[in-house]
Amino acid sequence: xxxxxxxxxxxxxxxxxELIRELAEYEKAPEEVTVDFxxxxxxxxxxxxxxxxxxxxxxxxxxxxxxVGFALYYIRYSTWKGQRLYLEDILVTKEMRGxxxxxxxxxxxxxxxxxxxxxxISWQVLDWNEPAIHFYKKFPQVxxxxxWINVSID
Amino acid sequence: xxxxxxxxxxxxxxxxxELIRELAEYEKAPEEVTVDFxxxxxxxxxxxxxxxxxxxxxxxxxxxxxxVGFALYYIRYSTWKGQRLYLEDILVTKEMRGxxxxxxxxxxxxxxxxxxxxxxISWQVLDWNEPAIHFYKKFPQVxxxxxWINVSID
Numbered sequence: 001x002x003x004x005x006x007x008x009x010x011x012x013x014x015x016x017x018e019l020i021r022e023l024a025e026y027e028k029a030p031e032e033v034t035v036d037f038x039x040x041x042x043x044x045x046x047x048x049x050x051x052x053x054x055x056x057x058x059x060x061x062x063x064x065x066x067x068v069g070f071a072l073y074y075i076r077y078s079t080w081k082g083q084r085l086y087l088e089d090i091l092v093t094k095e096m097r098g099x100x101x102x103x104x105x106x107x108x109x110x111x112x113x114x115x116x117x118x119x120x121i122s123w124q125v126l127d128w129n130e131p132a133i134h135f136y137k138k139f140p141q142v143x144x145x146x147x148w149i150n151v152s153i154d
Numbered sequence: 155x156x157x158x159x160x161x162x163x164x165x166x167x168x169x170x171x172e173l174i175r176e177l178a179e180y181e182k183a184p185e186e187v188t189v190d191f192x193x194x195x196x197x198x199x200x201x202x203x204x205x206x207x208x209x210x211x212x213x214x215x216x217x218x219x220x221x222v223g224f225a226l227y228y229i230r231y232s233t234w235k236g237q238r239l240y241l242e243d244i245l246v247t248k249e250m251r252g253x254x255x256x257x258x259x260x261x262x263x264x265x266x267x268x269x270x271x272x273x274x275i276s277w278q279v280l281d282w283n284e285p286a287i288h289f290y291k292k293f294p295q296v297x298x299x300x301x302w303i304n305v306s307i308d
Contacts, residue, residue, distance in 0.1 A: 020233045020234070032234050034234065034236075034273075039236050040236070050237060072231075072233060074231045076240070077197055077204045077228045078189070079174045080187045080188065082197065083204060086230065088232065088233055119189075121307045124302040125303050126301050127302065141307045142306070143305070143308070145306070146303040148280060148302070149298055150276065150298070151277050151279055151298055152275065152276040152277075152299070153267075153275045153293060154295065154297070
């Protein structure tokens with residue numbers, strides 16, 4: 001088993017969308033995924049991209065290659081902190097969890113944050129998602145702030 | 155008293171930063187504002203802007219003009235919803251609250267969301283900020299979702 005982390009390419013989008021739907025099932029909200037596939041591809045690989053991603057590729061003994069996880073982010077602007085990397089999604093398929101792949105993806109994001117001189121990384125986690133919270137707690141500088149409510153108008 | 159809502163200009167930045175610091179005081183976290191002023195200006199009015207804003211101008215009887223509020227936003231990418239307007243800050247000075255200025259700013263954002271064909275608006279509110287929650291509840295389609303924790307690494 002070999003894992004390779006690389007920048008996402010346009011051809012990865014359909015597999016990524018498959019994984020996004022899996023994550024939404026896990027987060028108990030599959031009906032909330034209403035994004036259009038072409039819009040997703042264009043937003044990442046069109047003339048003015050608004051998201052970027054890394055994928056984790058698994059190379060099996062038979063030399064099959066499959067994407068088993070990814071981390072998708074964009075740049076947000078905080079009036080308190082300046083430009084930050086906002087981690088929209090990080091996920092690893094169920095069978096491949098616990099092998100350090102999430103950590104490899106996360107470390108790539110930390111590298112981007114440094115090389116692009118961003119003022120840090122921020123994201124959200126569901127309050128009942130214990131495995132994810134446990135994973136994030138492994139990073140020494142991580143801060144949790146649970147006084148906020150998400151609000152939206154569709 | 156006349157209120158005029160218009161797009162923010164580079165010259166508005168120092169007054170906006172003043173109001174951002176006032177808001178941080180109100181949110182009980184003044185020490186969290188570590189953004190550099192030039193970086194703030196360049197992020198909004200440099201070669202590749204990452205934020206946009208509307209300001210509310212008050213014209214007094216003596217023809218003085220003062221900015222008494224603003225709404226600052228950027229475009230985020232949701233893997234569930236596509237491109238959305240993310241409202242980073244909306245604020246009105248203490249003395250000018252309760253006069254409908256927040257609503258005027260908010261309606262501008264709804265216009266942008268429609269004209270730019272975005273999949274809605276999202277933002278966050280502190281769970282103890284009753285006046286803000288009360289204000290947002292006036293919009294019929296608004297949804298509150300309080301199962302999320304903010305996480306960050308500076």
